[in-house]
Amino acid sequence: MTTLPAKTEKKLGLVIDLDTCVGCHACVISCKGWNTENYGAPLSDQNAYGADNSGTFLNRVHSYEVQPAGDAAAQLIHFPKSCLHCEDAPCVTVCPTGASYKRVEDGIVLVNEYNCIGCGLCAWACPYGARELDQAEGVMKKCTLCVDRIYNENLPEEDRQPACVRTCPAGARHFGDLGDENSDVSKLVAERGGMDLMPEQGTKPVNKYLPPRPKDEMPEFDVLAPFLEPVAEEPKGFLGWLDKTLEKL
Amino acid sequence: MNQPVINLSPKVSDEVRKTTCYMCACRCGINVHMKDGKVAYIEGNRDHPVNQGVLCAKGSAGIMQVNAPSRLRKPLKRVGPRGSGEFEEIEWDEALQIAADWLEPVRQTNPEKLAFFTGRDQSQSFTSFWAQNFGTPNYAAHGGFCSVNMAAAGIYTMGGAFWEFGQPDWDHTKLFMLFGVAEDHDSNPIKMGIGKIKKRGARVIGVNPIRTGYNAVADDWVGITPGTDGLFILSMIHCLMKAGKMDLTYLAQYTNAPVLVINNPGGADHGLLMRDENGKELVIDRKTGKLTPFDQPGVKPDLAATYDKDGHTHRPVFHQMAEMYLDDQYAPENVAERCGIPAKRIRAIAAELARVAFKESFELDHTWTDFRGEKHTKMIGRPVSFHSMRGISAHANGFQTCRALHTLQILLGSVEVPGGFRFKPPYPKPATAHPKPHVGMNAGAPLNGPHLGFTHGPEDLALKDDGTPARIDKAFTWENPMSSHGLMHMVISNAYAGDPYKIDVLFMYMANMSWNSTMNTRGVIDMLTDKDENGEYVIPKIIYSDAYSSEMVAYSDLILPDTTYLERHDCISLLDRPICEADAAADAIRWPVITPDRDVKGFQSMLCELGAKLNLPGFVNEDGSQKYADYGDYIVNHERRPGIGPLAGFRGENGDQAGRGAVNPNQLDRYIENGGFFVEHIPDGANYYKPWNMAYQDWAVKLGLYDAPLPYLFSLYVEPMRKFQLAAEGHGERQPPDHLRERIKATMSPLPIWYSTEEDNHAKDYPVTALTQRPMAMYHSWGSQNAWLRQLHGHNPLYVPTKLMRAHGLQDGDWARVTSPHGEITVPVLEMAALNENTIWTWNAIGKRKGAWALEENAPEATRGFLLNHLIHELLPPKGDGLRWANSDPITGQAAWFDLKVRIEKAAAPAESQPGFAPIKSPVGQGPKDLIWKVGQ
Amino acid sequence: MHPAPSVIFFTTFSGLGFGLLFFLGLGYPSVTGWTAFAFFVIAYLMAVGGLMASTFHLGRPERALKAFTQWRSSWLSREAWCAVGALVLMGLYGLGLVFFDARWTALGLLGALLSMATVFTTSMIYTQLKTIPRWNMKLTPLKFLSLSLAGGALLAGQVSVALVLLVIAGLVQLYTWVEGDKALKASGTDMATATGLGGIGAVRAFEPPHTGTNYLLKEFVHVIGRKHSQKLRIIALGLMTVAPVTLLALPFSHVLGVLAIISHITGVLTARWLFFAEAEHVVGLYYGKR
Numbered sequence A: 001m002t003t004l005p006a007k008t009e010k011k012l013g014l015v016i017d018l019d020t021c022v023g024c025h026a027c028v029i030s031c032k033g034w035n036t037e038n039y040g041a042p043l044s045d046q047n048a049y050g051a052d053n054s055g056t057f058l059n060r061v062h063s064y065e066v067q068p069a070g071d072a073a074a075q076l077i078h079f080p081k082s083c084l085h086c087e088d089a090p091c092v093t094v095c096p097t098g099a100s101y102k103r104v105e106d107g108i109v110l111v112n113e114y115n116c117i118g119c120g121l122c123a124w125a126c127p128y129g130a131r132e133l134d135q136a137e138g139v140m141k142k143c144t145l146c147v148d149r150i151y152n153e154n155l156p157e158e159d160r161q162p163a164c165v166r167t168c169p170a171g172a173r174h175f176g177d178l179g180d181e182n183s184d185v186s187k188l189v190a191e192r193g194g195m196d197l198m199p200e201q202g203t204k205p206v207n208k209y210l211p212p213r214p215k216d217e218m219p220e221f222d223v224l225a226p227f228l229e230p231v232a233e234e235p236k237g238f239l240g241w242l243d244k245t246l247e248k249l
Numbered sequence B: 001m002n003q004p005v006i007n008l009s010p011k012v013s014d015e016v017r018k019t020t021c022y023m024c025a026c027r028c029g030i031n032v033h034m035k036d037g038k039v040a041y042i043e044g045n046r047d048h049p050v051n052q053g054v055l056c057a058k059g060s061a062g063i064m065q066v067n068a069p070s071r072l073r074k075p076l077k078r079v080g081p082r083g084s085g086e087f088e089e090i091e092w093d094e095a096l097q098i099a100a101d102w103l104e105p106v107r108q109t110n111p112e113k114l115a116f117f118t119g120r121d122q123s124q125s126f127t128s129f130w131a132q133n134f135g136t137p138n139y140a141a142h143g144g145f146c147s148v149n150m151a152a153a154g155i156y157t158m159g160g161a162f163w164e165f166g167q168p169d170w171d172h173t174k175l176f177m178l179f180g181v182a183e184d185h186d187s188n189p190i191k192m193g194i195g196k197i198k199k200r201g202a203r204v205i206g207v208n209p210i211r212t213g214y215n216a217v218a219d220d221w222v223g224i225t226p227g228t229d230g231l232f233i234l235s236m237i238h239c240l241m242k243a244g245k246m247d248l249t250y251l252a253q254y255t256n257a258p259v260l261v262i263n264n265p266g267g268a269d270h271g272l273l274m275r276d277e278n279g280k281e282l283v284i285d286r287k288t289g290k291l292t293p294f295d296q297p298g299v300k301p302d303l304a305a306t307y308d309k310d311g312h313t314h315r316p317v318f319h320q321m322a323e324m325y326l327d328d329q330y331a332p333e334n335v336a337e338r339c340g341i342p343a344k345r346i347r348a349i350a351a352e353l354a355r356v357a358f359k360e361s362f363e364l365d366h367t368w369t370d371f372r373g374e375k376h377t378k379m380i381g382r383p384v385s386f387h388s389m390r391g392i393s394a395h396a397n398g399f400q401t402c403r404a405l406h407t408l409q410i411l412l413g414s415v416e417v418p419g420g421f422r423f424k425p426p427y428p429k430p431a432t433a434h435p436k437p438h439v440g441m442n443a444g445a446p447l448n449g450p451h452l453g454f455t456h457g458p459e460d461l462a463l464k465d466d467g468t469p470a471r472i473d474k475a476f477t478w479e480n481p482m483s484s485h486g487l488m489h490m491v492i493s494n495a496y497a498g499d500p501y502k503i504d505v506l507f508m509y510m511a512n513m514s515w516n517s518t519m520n521t522r523g524v525i526d527m528l529t530d531k532d533e534n535g536e537y538v539i540p541k542i543i544y545s546d547a548y549s550s551e552m553v554a555y556s557d558l559i560l561p562d563t564t565y566l567e568r569h570d571c572i573s574l575l576d577r578p579i580c581e582a583d584a585a586a587d588a589i590r591w592p593v594i595t596p597d598r599d600v601k602g603f604q605s606m607l608c609e610l611g612a613k614l615n616l617p618g619f620v621n622e623d624g625s626q627k628y629a630d631y632g633d634y635i636v637n638h639e640r641r642p643g644i645g646p647l648a649g650f651r652g653e654n655g656d657q658a659g660r661g662a663v664n665p666n667q668l669d670r671y672i673e674n675g676g677f678f679v680e681h682i683p684d685g686a687n688y689y690k691p692w693n694m695a696y697q698d699w700a701v702k703l704g705l706y707d708a709p710l711p712y713l714f715s716l717y718v719e720p721m722r723k724f725q726l727a728a729e730g731h732g733e734r735q736p737p738d739h740l741r742e743r744i745k746a747t748m749s750p751l752p753i754w755y756s757t758e759e760d761n762h763a764k765d766y767p768v769t770a771l772t773q774r775p776m777a778m779y780h781s782w783g784s785q786n787a788w789l790r791q792l793h794g795h796n797p798l799y800v801p802t803k804l805m806r807a808h809g810l811q812d813g814d815w816a817r818v819t820s821p822h823g824e825i826t827v828p829v830l831e832m833a834a835l836n837e838n839t840i841w842t843w844n845a846i847g848k849r850k851g852a853w854a855l856e857e858n859a860p861e862a863t864r865g866f867l868l869n870h871l872i873h874e875l876l877p878p879k880g881d882g883l884r885w886a887n888s889d890p891i892t893g894q895a896a897w898f899d900l901k902v903r904i905e906k907a908a909a910p911a912e913s914q915p916g917f918a919p920i921k922s923p924v925g926q927g928p929k930d931l932i933w934k935v936g937q
Numbered sequence C: 001m002h003p004a005p006s007v008i009f010f011t012t013f014s015g016l017g018f019g020l021l022f023f024l025g026l027g028y029p030s031v032t033g034w035t036a037f038a039f040f041v042i043a044y045l046m047a048v049g050g051l052m053a054s055t056f057h058l059g060r061p062e063r064a065l066k067a068f069t070q071w072r073s074s075w076l077s078r079e080a081w082c083a084v085g086a087l088v089l090m091g092l093y094g095l096g097l098v099f100f101d102a103r104w105t106a107l108g109l110l111g112a113l114l115s116m117a118t119v120f121t122t123s124m125i126y127t128q129l130k131t132i133p134r135w136n137m138k139l140t141p142l143k144f145l146s147l148s149l150a151g152g153a154l155l156a157g158q159v160s161v162a163l164v165l166l167v168i169a170g171l172v173q174l175y176t177w178v179e180g181d182k183a184l185k186a187s188g189t190d191m192a193t194a195t196g197l198g199g200i201g202a203v204r205a206f207e208p209p210h211t212g213t214n215y216l217l218k219e220f221v222h223v224i225g226r227k228h229s230q231k232l233r234i235i236a237l238g239l240m241t242v243a244p245v246t247l248l249a250l251p252f253s254h255v256l257g258v259l260a261i262i263s264h265i266t267g268v269l270t271a272r273w274l275f276f277a278e279a280e281h282v283v284g285l286y287y288g289k290r
Helices: A026-037 A121-125 A163-167 A184-192 A235-248 B062-066 B092-109 B124-134 B148-158 B187-199 B213-217 B229-242 B248-254 B317-325 B332-339 B343-359 B398-411 B488-497 B521-529 B551-555 B603-613 B631-637 B667-673 B694-703 B719-728 B738-747 B781-785 B802-807 C005-026 C033-055 C061-068 C075-099 C105-127 C139-155 C159-187 C191-195 C215-220 C226-249 C254-277 C282-287
Strands: A012-017 A059-067 A075-082 A100-102 A109-111 A131-133 A140-142 A173-177 A208-210 B015-020 B029-035 B038-044 B076-078 B087-089 B114-118 B166-168 B175-179 B203-207 B220-222 B282-284 B291-293 B307-309 B312-316 B362-364 B379-381 B384-388 B421-423 B505-509 B541-545 B570-572 B584-590 B677-681 B768-773 B798-801 B815-819 B824-832 B839-843 B901-907 C202-205
Touching (some): A012 A184, A026 A075, A026 B038, A109 A140, A121 A131, A131 C215, A163 A173, A173 A184, A235 B248, B015 B584, B038 B062, B092 B114, B092 B541, B092 B603, B114 B124, B148 B398, B229 B332, B229 B398, B248 B398, B312 B317, B332 B343, B488 B521, B541 B551, B631 B667, B719 B738, B798 B802, B802 B824, C005 C075, C005 C105, C005 C139, C005 C254, C075 C105, C139 C159, C139 C254, C191 C202, C191 C282, C226 C254
Parallel strands (some): B175 B203, B175 B384
Antiparallel strands (some): A059 C202, A100 A109, B076 B087, B307 B312, B570 B584, B584 B677, B768 B901, B815 B824, B815 B901
């Protein structure tokens, strides 16, 4: 199983809009909640109420400050990151037990926890930090793209999407088939210049990131800005103008 | 390929119970998925008007909150000294008897000796009803230290403010401008709204010294100097007025801009609005040129015309505005340095507001009739909208700043029009339609009316016959005449000082007053533990109710443990702070989706019981028996006015009436069937121009929001403020004390002004502003006991701008000593570039006292986390006049958290954040080491 | 990378053990009977002990046998097969030497080959990782092989061969450090490509996703000071090559031989600690760390 399928029927994945993500961590906790209760072992927490507390999360939101050249203001960009379900997923091929695999039907990269020996090599092979070894269960956990939601017949049709997408308040997360160029997500990627993370790693991520739109580019005008041409310099003149204007109304 | 077979359709839950979230004050609808009777998963409710299915991090982490080890388990009686955390568990019978034994004599002799204040309470119509029946004038919720400036400025100016009062027209707006930190109120709707407009590519402008959260996604960020927003806004008003870029029709028809102002220098009516014998504001009709009440059919009020009488020329409000705001003091060049915004940028933003409001204007084809009977076939869109919350509120100039912002919106004609800002029912509702404050006390009997309200002049102040404050928090006094939400932050300080008087029982709910919900934390701890010459505590008895082992527990004598939000009834009521949307009235309930596994009672249910025990009129039947078995019973059966109760939905015997209707015994079941909420949509054609749209007014009356149509003018000019000024000038019977006269004259301008608060806070010696904001994933101190959320924010660094980092030789991970006129803290720092260069900030309420919240004593919240509260005093630094000047807005009494001025220097790294506090004994022990959580199989 | 003792011991001792088996398989030293037994015990203690140590870093060691299934694609699986193959063949070969005084040469050669294949597959587990540019180069297998051979020769008492191999291994190690220091930069992966935000300006990590720690930070981010690492490199090289070579160059004595071995093993352990501790996983970039 550790070999990758030559081709998958679909390329299901996420499109994450960095122009819109406000960094609220809603996706992080929604993911934690769903995946603690569902697919495989729960996502455990260590020292939950003490010092050095840590736990398994499948999705984490980073933030970066970007300083443009010149004297433009620094920007802050929130950056959610989970498994990118790469086409050339290095985490799959390194697995010695076949626990890690990429599904033929939709390209989702999964871990069959019953076969996982917890060697951690897949996490070593992943450049994105998408895999975390659960400290209680001793097996590797990762984003399943909510494979137990997206086809789940016990959920209403509209809820058959990953928990993180369903919950995102700003609508910064989109889910769909990136292998279908007519899908909404593919169109969004085309329109907004969706990008790969670490393309040089050759992993061919399925998930795409929409870059932030240019910021702080409102043109600054001098005193005579369009729309701000004074009607009068003095209050008196202003009232004269007012009278005239009201006449016209 | 040979892939494992996985179950793609596992069972999600046995049952979904729909209720209302309470992880913050946003009130989103949630689907609680149950397995084996336990909470398995929480997600947003798609049908719910507030969140439409989405849910924030806090909401999704609710499962960790209802299972938190810090939950109180049983009533507690203090056995050690206050602050030790030593308690013994007692039965409820005993607990309620103790409370009754303390309260009964107070009620029978002097009800003001009870101060009853609620913190993060959203059942204020109920709690105030209880306090009214008790008879104490000393009741309020936490608005005074939250955002009363925003609420009061909005209601006085235009009959509503942001958040619960209204929202941008997200579907039509093309420019959204956000002032100050706003991530913690109405959080999901705003995120949804920003997402919506971003999708359309509309512009977002963020004005905030700190570029995080919403400001991070803003297309343009204005890193303003804290506390100067008002000046920036007035400068934009200057630009817009100067260029004539205003909606003159709108101003003439719907605001008091054309109303004549009495010009009678030295007279007792100078500066008041000219009114007819019925009290109607007078305008000059443009068609007839005659003086006429503003609301007559066919009247076209004139913004320019003046009126000569008695040898004086009386001019309309708009003249005064022109005179005031065209002044060069508001020219961008003259405010740029102070605001930290280049003049060109101020102009650019003003120009953009004008461009979008007037060049990108559009029309909706809706026919509507205004209150003058004029029929309109179109609704004109001004697609500019604004939002703001605590950021601009929590300054001592906050009321006027909020007023300035509302004035800007109104000048652009963008309030209650398509694309602009829209009210949510029961708003619009002008200040005059709200109650006035009541303090009429009679021992053993209820108060003479509701505690909180809106003053309209000196006659409405809450003063005793001798002129001293009637309320313990000095709300509605000359110190802060328009303090509509009370001043919870002054209660302990005033009670301790015996100023205006001493109290006997302090009764609080969900208010962490000995830690993050107070200014001057150390001082408040001392006030709570200090004893008088007789060895009695200065504040003799403290009753506290909370669901969790917060820091306040240790400082109370009697603990009445509350339930978590999934174990209780609640109602998010139209009488109170409902969940309406601009297109609909809506309210909601909470109901016990799980049963408590502890001996706890919902706070409101407990009050029903205690109220009956105290024989409070509203809480007993005629035979003296308990009237409401619990809060659920109250919600269904209480009627505020005939046919109007806490819940508007499913009224009447058959449950088919909305708004008005007889009590329906099955009302709660109907709410539960409906997903925990009720929505009544505003008909098309009634959903814009609501204050003046007769279709809306009639609908609102039908629903019971008002008893008669209530059209009104927006108050660009707030007349009650002028009345207070007149008193300060010596007019009228009720006179302010002399030391307040000049301040009242200076600050109570009926047109928005800006004044600096720097001098009061010694900015010369303390040149850096220090701010806090809540992380979006954490709300109040509750979040830090949450095993999932505390991994996101387990401690809080002090963020320091690059320039100050360099200037003080600081590097990431270093520690700095931060000193204010009041105190000092030593804390870890991190650099931030996207930050106003003279501002430092941190996340609020992450720091914890050792021993609280069932955390281990070495938890990072207690060792690295910290509070800025130690630097902030409830009083201003002494002025040498021996008087206690509150660190509050002089108009509303809003706590001026964000006026904090400090200086910063590098410090040797201490072992832990300073000041350190001794651990308190946890009454609930500590949480488990590891969590391996799975409810189902 | 986190320098986990289990992995350091595993790679060091299995390298030495298989190195010794390699020489034994080739017939150096040409021993039989109890002397052979002693050599084989040492080799097996090291090789098997190393392999055992490696299971300590497994989350579910009881499932370790599943690691044999993916030899087609996984270097770790291949390593498992090679190790078992080498140990079985060399075991049979050893039986012949110890109990039958028989040298089954072909078996020995094959065992020797598999022993080196084991070391090679071990090295490929690290070499294949593009995520750790410092490891992702041809020098990595060369280093593992040369060290294994040098250590094997030393343990096998092949002084003259050991002298040459120790020097080669030392030089390879030195070269690896020189090249390794340039590897992250040369990989082209940095915060700009990690975030895709480099086009806007200089990228700097702001708030991490969690204020606490997590598995990724514990496993992949290990920061050691440059000065500290330079010192350790000198110590490692000194103990691994310079000292043993010096000791071996002196007139032979068993005491000196044992000292040379101890010195070499200590040196390799130090170098192996550095191998992990200095390795920068690109995931650290997301946390603003390397």
